[in-house]
Amino acid sequence: MEWQGINLSGYNQNQWVKYSIRNFIIILATFIFLSIITIFIIFQYQDIQYKNKQLNNEITEIENKISQTQNNIEKLKKNTITNNQLIKSEYIYFLNQYLNSFKEKGALEIIQIYIDSHTKIKIIGKAKNQEKFMSIEQQLKQDNINYHITQLHTSEDNLLSFQIIIDLQG
Known part of the structure; x- marks a missing residue:
């Protein structure tokens, strides 16, 4: 039924509800998809942080060993310089x-x-x-x-x- 060019049947209302529900489902699916991706990224980030922390600890240990080795080398150099005695x-x-x-x-x-x-x-x-x-x-x-x-x-x-x-x- 139409009165002076205006459709009074409720067709436009049904179309608006239909598009609104479709858009709501698209927004909800997008939100769920992005939430899953965000959770995956957070887990990856935590895994990378853990591995990075382990590598930093290993680097620190290696640097300490290098420092100790260098100190030992310096001590040995000093000992060989100070113990520059000749065997009779x-x-x-x-x-x-x-x-x-x-x-x-x-x-x-x-x-x-x-x-x-x-x-x-x-x-x-x-x-x-x-x-x-x-x-x-x-x-x-x-x-x-x-x-x-x-x-x-x-x-x-x-x-x-x-x-x-x-x-x-x-």
Whole structure:
């Protein structure tokens, strides 16, 4: 029904309600979709923050280790500079004579001459049994050598591992 060009049937009202409901559903779907995306972004952000925190902790640990290593290097440099002492030739001669007269050949693994508070020789080796080690110790006693046994134990292969420090000035 139409009166002077105006439709009085309620068609426009129905169309307005129909478009309003459709637009409301579109807005609601968009809001839900954006909410899901926002929640996903928040979880991703928190995950990235957690990983970033872990990486920062690892970086800090690595920087601390580097700093400690640099400090150790500096200490070693200072020690080598301050301990710029020479080993007397008589100690080298003694070491050579001792090794030449050493009875248990093959028992020694490492021989190191160094200056701590004074000149010392560190001998590291393995003896096949206790008698061989006793022979090494007996030789030290016979030569009136001041020594200290700093390590002595039996290994898995039944060898007697030892470490002896000879004090050349004590």
